[in-house]
Amino acid sequence: MTYTPRPLDTSAVALTPDVLALTERLAAHAHDVWALGRLAQGWRYGPARDDVAKTHPSLVPYAELSESEKEFDRQTALGALRALLALGYTITPPAPAG
Structure with a gap:
């Protein structure tokens, strides 16, 4: 079986x-x-990824990730935001507190 990803076309979505x-x-x-999922599966921080020992260097707070790791998460977030808007949903910011 061949898998062909077909994400929504979000090229016209402006954020x-x-x-x-x-x-x-x-x-x-x-x-x-x-990270919660990995920790629940018994993974822990380690300087290198080791699937047998279940260690991963990205099991650190987001602020401590490299910029390339953060960029991966940013692209995931942007993809979700664009998909929501492409599907016709609206995103309304909360009213200012006070």
């Missing part, structure tokens, strides 16, 4: 500054969800 501001928060959230 407003409010929506773009969500990117970093969603990227950090995506990393934390991934």
